[in-house]
Each structure stands twice: as structure tokens, then as C-alpha cells.
Amino acid sequence: MxxxxxxxxxxxxxxxxxxxxxxxxxxxxxxxxxxxxxxxxxxxxxxxxxxxxxxxxFEPARLQPRRLPGRAADQWRYREVLPIHNWHERVSLGEGLTPLVGVIHKKIPFLAKLDYLMPSGSFKDRGASLLMSFLASRGVRGVVEDSSGNAGAAIACYSARARISATIFVPAQASPAKVRAITAFGARVIKVKGSREDVTAGARSASVRDCYASHVWNPYFVHGTKTCAYEIVEQLGWNAPDWVLVPSGSGTMLLGLHLGFHEMRGQGLIETLPRLVASQARNCNPLERFVAGKKFRSSKPTLAEGAAVARPPRVAEMARALSESRGRVYSAPEEKLLPATETCWRYGLYVEPTSALGLTALEDLAQEESLDGRKVVVIFTGSGLKFSG
Ligand SMILES: [Zn+2]
Structure with a gap:
């Protein structure tokens, strides 16, 4: 038709x-x-x-904060701004409304957004819930996805919830704990040797038969991750933070934050856009190179596997999000990642090394900007329970 x-x-x-x-x-x-x-x-x-x-x-309907207190404590409390009309038939596991807690790191106070406290253990559940709600509403019965781990686990988890079959293509070197989670949700796992791009190519070739439920390409996904921005503002009493720091691979959280804050400013819920800071591993820093006007290069292995995307399809949008918010991008040398991860653990934050990129970016930002009296939020994106290092 x-x-x-x-x-x-x-x-x-x-x-x-x-x-x-x-x-x-x-x-x-x-x-x-x-x-x-x-x-x-x-x-x-x-x-x-x-x-x-x-x-x-998509033009979101007006969100009225006074209507929220009686609603469930999950991301669907912002249903007016979500592009799912039949939200009562949503594919959901109560994801969202994660804690925002105060931490002091090297005398720098900041707010940690614990987005690793999700049904499948990462912020990707926000987008997976929206994307699978859309696909289920259109009668899709099978999906394929490519992922270094967290997105695959999220799509597998929400496919299980929707009773949709899932096939997840992962790099051959993907974390065994993440692969185990994907398998546990009943998805078929196909390991692909070669580059991250080879993994994506495998999923695309399989999408002739099944729907390609890509967390990077499908525009529904970012409308899920944007709810993190709404939550932060609600948790701050409908005030915007000054800075938001986030690990960035394919940019789904960075772009979601930018979209969410942009929508809220358009509706008069906040006055100014928070400044966004993207953090990458020095071994795989395509956004940093793009912003500096340098060419992509082949990436080296990194402990921050969740942000290891050598050629993000939406890199130009990511750069625009940084520029519109007067943001920054930093990259962390490999030798800093494990110590930073262990520091997170000592603070009681059991995250994977990719999440520690937020902490290394905080140190870099504090070198360049006075953060006294500023509201700084760091997004912790993935759980340490799926880290097998
Ligand atoms: Zn076109």
C-alpha cells in the first residue's frame, strides 16, 4: 500500500x-x-x-506542571510531550524518574542523575520504551538492532515486554555480561567480527525481513531520552541547571537532552538552555574531532565501550546541540577511565566505565570554568552490573 x-x-x-x-x-x-x-x-x-x-x-502539547503530582513516577508522566497517541497501550516497565543526588568530587559539588537505575540497566530504556511502543502499535512482530551492549539489552528487554522477537547484532568483543543480559531477555544474539560499522551492516542486511529498530536512526528513540531533561527540571523545582555533562557515543542522550531543554524553553518552562558537555574516550573521539574540524580516524579499543562509536551518523546534530547550548566536548585518556570508575564506586555509584566519562569531564570543566554556585548535573548512563572487566 x-x-x-x-x-x-x-x-x-x-x-x-x-x-x-x-x-x-x-x-x-x-x-x-x-x-x-x-x-x-x-x-x-x-x-x-x-x-x-x-x-x-512533532509539536508537543503544552505540559502543565500542576497536573503531574498525581501521575505515576515514570517518564510517561510527561505524556503530553511524547509522540505516542495511544500512550495507554505503551510498552513500558515504569522506566524513568531516576534519582538526582548530590555528590562532592574533589571539592566540586554536583548532582548525579542515576540513569543507570533502569529496567535493563541503562538510560537506553527511555528510548526503547518509546520506539517499541511505536513499533508495537504498527503491528511489527520482529526487530533487529545493532549495539555494543546497552542499546541491545534495552531493545531485547522491551521486545520481551511487547512479545516481539528480537535479533541483536553485537561486536565479537562485546562485554560478556551485556551479551548475557540480551540472551536472558530471549533475544537472538549474532556476534560480528570486525569494526562497529560491520556490526551495523549485519543488522541492516537482516532488516530486509525484520524491522530495523535502530536506537541511532529511528527518530522515536530521542523522544524517549529527552524525558531525562524534563525530569531534571522537575526535580529542580522547574528550574534549569547551568551545566549538564554526559558521555557521548552515538549521541542519543546528548540529543535527547538538547531536544527536551529546547522544548521546555519553547513552552516557557525554563528561560535559558543549560550548557551541554559531551564526554568521550580519547581513543574514540569523533565528536571532538568533528567540532575541531578534523577528519574521522579509526578508533582504538577503549574501556568506555558504550561510547565507542567511530562514525556517529548524527555527529553534525551533536555538534549543533553543543554549539546552540554554548557547550563543550572533552575526551579522557584511557589511563584515567578505570580510576575514575573506581572513584564513582567509592561514592556508591555502581556504574560501568563509560559512565565515568562524566566525572572526567567534570574535572576538565572545573579547570576552565568557575562552577561556584552553579547547578551542575552529571548523567550516569550505564550500570556496573553489566561490566565484566
Ligand atoms: Zn534525504
Whole structure:
């Protein structure tokens, strides 16, 4: 079945036409970030024919903070700003509303956002809940995904919740604990030797049969991760922090934070955008190189495997998020990662080494900026329970 959207002048193939679209008003348009063409959303679409990534054309309804206190303590309390119309049929495990707790590191006070306290152990559950809600509502019965671990575990977890079969392509060297979690959720795991790009290519070739539920490419995912921004502002009494620091690989949390803060400023819930700081491992720092105008290079192995994406498809958007928020990007040398991880553990934060990138970025930021009296939030993204180092 093909449908045509009059004001876009394009048409797109819709699979499973009988299965799901009960109301045409439920559909969003996706616009290519490279060529500007727009398409009706479709589970079978994952990128524009020109190669560009999609954005969702979505204007959130007004969020009224006074309506929130009686709602469940999860990310769906912000349902007005989520692009899922039939939210009562959501695929959810109560993810979100993670703690925001005070920590002092080397005399620098900051707020730790404990986003590793999630059903599958990482912030990726925010996006997986939105993405699987969309796919389930469209009648999808099988998905494939490629992941270094956390996104694969999240998609496997929420596929299990939705009773959708999942096949996850992982690098051959992926953490055994993460692979074990993916398998435990009932997903099929396929290990791929070679680069991270080879893993992605494997998933794409399999997506001819099943839907490619990509946490990087599908525009629903970032509308889940943006709820972290809403939570931080609500937890601060509807005030924006000054700085937010986050480990960044493919950028799904960085872009979600930027989207969330941007929407809140548009609705008058906050006045200024917090300044975003992306943190990468020096062994794999494509965003830092992109911002500095340098070419990508092949990455070296790093303990921060969750942020080891050599060529992030949305790197230009990530750079724009930093520039619009007057943010920064830092990279940490490999020898700092394990000590920083152990420091997190001593603070009672049982995270994986990728999460420790937030702490190394905090030290770098404090060298350049006075943080006295500033509200600084560091996002801790993945649980140490899946770390097998
Ligand atoms: Zn395009």
C-alpha cells in the first residue's frame, strides 16, 4: 500500500496496512536532516534514500506542571510531550524518574542523575520504551538492532515486554555480561567480527525481513531520552541547571537532552538552555574531532565501550546541540577511565566505565570554568552490573 501526503508531495510504502493505523491523525512526518524531504512515518523506513537521518515533525502539547503530582513516577508522566497517541497501550516497565543526588568530587559539588537505575540497566530504556511502543502499535512482530551492549539489552528487554522477537547484532568483543543480559531477555544474539560499522551492516542486511529498530536512526528513540531533561527540571523545582555533562557515543542522550531543554524553553518552562558537555574516550573521539574540524580516524579499543562509536551518523546534530547550548566536548585518556570508575564506586555509584566519562569531564570543566554556585548535573548512563572487566 502506498499513501501520499499532499503537502509534502511524496509517497511512501506502508507495510502491514491493515494492522495498525487506526487514525491517520496518529501519524507523524519524518524529515530528512540532509536533503529536507519528508515522509510519512513507517517502521520499514530507517534513513532517507539520500543517506540522511530523520527528524520527527512533532509539536508537543503544552505540559502543565500542576497536573503531574498525581501521575505515576515514570517518564510517561510527561505524556503530553511524547509522540505516542495511544500512550495507554505503551510498552513500558515504569522506566524513568531516576534519582538526582548530590555528590562532592574533589571539592566540586554536583548532582548525579542515576540513569543507570533502569529496567535493563541503562538510560537506553527511555528510548526503547518509546520506539517499541511505536513499533508495537504498527503491528511489527520482529526487530533487529545493532549495539555494543546497552542499546541491545534495552531493545531485547522491551521486545520481551511487547512479545516481539528480537535479533541483536553485537561486536565479537562485546562485554560478556551485556551479551548475557540480551540472551536472558530471549533475544537472538549474532556476534560480528570486525569494526562497529560491520556490526551495523549485519543488522541492516537482516532488516530486509525484520524491522530495523535502530536506537541511532529511528527518530522515536530521542523522544524517549529527552524525558531525562524534563525530569531534571522537575526535580529542580522547574528550574534549569547551568551545566549538564554526559558521555557521548552515538549521541542519543546528548540529543535527547538538547531536544527536551529546547522544548521546555519553547513552552516557557525554563528561560535559558543549560550548557551541554559531551564526554568521550580519547581513543574514540569523533565528536571532538568533528567540532575541531578534523577528519574521522579509526578508533582504538577503549574501556568506555558504550561510547565507542567511530562514525556517529548524527555527529553534525551533536555538534549543533553543543554549539546552540554554548557547550563543550572533552575526551579522557584511557589511563584515567578505570580510576575514575573506581572513584564513582567509592561514592556508591555502581556504574560501568563509560559512565565515568562524566566525572572526567567534570574535572576538565572545573579547570576552565568557575562552577561556584552553579547547578551542575552529571548523567550516569550505564550500570556496573553489566561490566565484566
Ligand atoms: Zn534525504
Amino acid at each position: 502506498r499513501i501520499r501526503i499532499a503537502h509534502c508531495g511524496v509517497s511512501a510504502k506502508i507495510r502491514n496496512p491493515k494492522s495498525a493505523i487506526r487514525n491517520w491523525n496518529d501519524m507523524h512526518l519524518w524529515t530528512c536532516g540532509s536533503c529536507g524531504k519528508c515522509y510519512p512515518e513507517d517502521p520499514a523506513l530507517w534513513k532517507c534514500p539520500c543517506g540522511g537521518p530523520f527528524h520527527m515533525n
